[in-house]
Amino acid sequence: MLELNFSNMMGEVIGEKGVSERQIEGIKAVVYEIDKRIKAKEKPELAFIDLLEQDTSEIKKIASDIREKNENFIILGIGGSALGPRAILEALSPFHNFDKKTRVFIYDNVDPRTLDRILSLIDLKKTAVNVITKSGSTAETMASFMILWEKLSGAVSNPSERIIATTDPSEGNLRKIANEKNLKTLSIPKGVGGRYSVLSPVGLLLAEVIGIDSGEMLKGARDIHSKCSDAEIWKNPAYLFGTLLYLMEREEKRNINVLIPYADGLKPTAEWFCQLWAESLGKSGLGLTPYPSLGTTDQHSQFQLWMEGPEDKVVVFIKVDDYGVDIEIPKVFKDVEGTSYLGGHTLSELIKAEQESTGLALSKIKRPNMTISIPKIDAYHMGQLFHFFEMATAFTGFLYGVNPFNQPGVEEGKNFTYGMMGKKGYEAKKEEVEKARGKKMCWKA
């Protein structure tokens, strides 16, 4: 089970800039209220909790078919439709494409260089495509799907057999196309939003394609859910996590939350968390900026700023207890005093020492930080991490009094794009873009 060590957030360790037990006690009544609202499923989007009980047999069947018949598996999706799958892939099958049978490509942008390279590397005759968009109106995903549809149509006799559409159960453009073209489909349940969808078919199909048991992920999520649904804040790691970061922002103006896992494979998990935290809480002038980091690497990039820069951050470490493998640092170059101390230790000793040292260095100068520990990086504990963060995010949205499930701020940018791409009804937006181009203050040679 994951653990949350929050000593370095507390006044007892970091003094007056820390949180006091009394402050947490003082928020208890509010937490009880929020807990009730979550349990009552006040918002339909809390349906992400129901994912933990889903039947994955259809996902397993489709995945097994994909593995059997294809050398390549392409995911088309963006935002939550790509971040979740990538987090699973990198955590549970690092360097996957080097030696695994079904290679995975996640195309989550509309960069022509990237798609051109992917198409040059794969044999479309041996390729399955998973197009993921809940609404079916995501421009990036639909554009790349239109391209892949045509390319597949030129390469194989029945392109529909190669495509799995993951979308709304009944509505939207992609559902409509899937019905017309007789595509295989998987449903993202009504209510489940993109950034809360990693434990839906969005993430689980990829998991099964790379040989990860989706049942183990759901089991991990269920086990942590039993803790994250305790109404008592001291017993609930998700509520505790959210409350501590909330208090640090409200009381101490710390508006940046760094997430720094000490494992290369968890870097995309930090990026997945950043979407969840940013989009869910960033509204009404409120919000916390989540920062994706990686240890030990970013000790040599960001740590200076955390130590001596403005007091605007809380650093959240993810510590891994057991890396599954270890490598001994041999006793070579014995006469070189500056490095000989390393010999005889192992890499996992070093990486763990660095994580602990970084937390201690911060707390010694009274800069708050906390540490989430996971026993190991496997399907079970990834399920725990995902669900823990989702519960913490939904809870924290309620604590701020914002809706943690919408993203109204992204519409205006989409409207301008629609205008420029000639979508009907957006002609005025196109004019606005052209008018803005006139006001150009530019340095050029």
Next chain:
Amino acid sequence: MLELNFSNMMGEVIGEKGVSERQIEGIKAVVYEIDKRIKAKEKPELAFIDLLEQDTSEIKKIASDIREKNENFIILGIGGSALGPRAILEALSPFHNFDKKTRVFIYDNVDPRTLDRILSLIDLKKTAVNVITKSGSTAETMASFMILWEKLSGAVSNPSERIIATTDPSEGNLRKIANEKNLKTLSIPKGVGGRYSVLSPVGLLLAEVIGIDSGEMLKGARDIHSKCSDAEIWKNPAYLFGTLLYLMEREEKRNINVLIPYADGLKPTAEWFCQLWAESLGKSGLGLTPYPSLGTTDQHSQFQLWMEGPEDKVVVFIKVDDYGVDIEIPKVFKDVEGTSYLGGHTLSELIKAEQESTGLALSKIKRPNMTISIPKIDAYHMGQLFHFFEMATAFTGFLYGVNPFNQPGVEEGKNFTYGMMGKKGYEAKKEEVEKARGKKMCWKA
């Protein structure tokens, strides 16, 4: 040549939250002074400017030898020693390891899972190792070098032939080992710090190994340097860039600078910039938090927060004029109104429309942003980008009155690690760590 469009930073476009021409005029005298100090090479670390005139023949010779004799090239380094090479690799040879002769692995952490996987994928008999550390005392790099030294010793008769040490010209542990073991070496000139070293042998050897002309990179850098050394702020893109972000922080409290290139291959360039900006400016309680982002991807992750969250950010776009390749979106699914507007356009039209739309959406609600345009992603323009950002960072450090070349804040963390790893003289630090462990407030199941 790169361009800097700063319209959306200015009061004329975004109103009273914008910068005025008068403010920039008002800072002119200070800029002249800083320009003189830079030209006088007041700090020895300004030696990074001299890199632009270096002779790369030795680098080319070593690279050609590596390419000829090896299937794998491993870089061991962390911080600037890895971020620069990775930025070059991903920008100029995306998906490199899929079909290029000399595969590249950049091991910049001490994660045992990662090294275990790399070792399982390569034949050490056909592998060259480039170990990069200026001081020779970087624990992560030296630990992984000790492991690779022993592994290579077991695999080939003369391991020294396979190793290139990139380090200080005369001092440090790695120089000492290189002399003893007769390793091939490349020097990082005295004065050039890790985060300003991408255009030294640190980045250029990797460039040549993957078939990129280092001379073109330096030529691009020299051409932008002629602009970035103009004492007149309106004519100097680096001074203008730094001044605008400085004013936005000092006057408007915008302490987060997002860098969002619209190209997958430039994501590591954003991460490279983040080290440069964070470590150089983050000290004495001052500093700007650089945020690594990627367009269009992060429109579906961070954009909501930028639009409706706290007013604490400036967004800097990198726009690519010509992606070199393009892919047409075919006119398929014509009866699906929600997506048919995309047909007939190309991916590069879409990605460029999204970048422009995002900037306009922000400026319309008076949130500042600016756009760096590069004609294309090639060696010449990558050289420009790197040097432009380095000049802007050094300048901005002077503007804040901090030393942009040191990183005193990272020492305490290192000392605790030394203590835990048993380095002589750090026994007291070990005790401190153990004492701190006692104060544990932890949520556990």
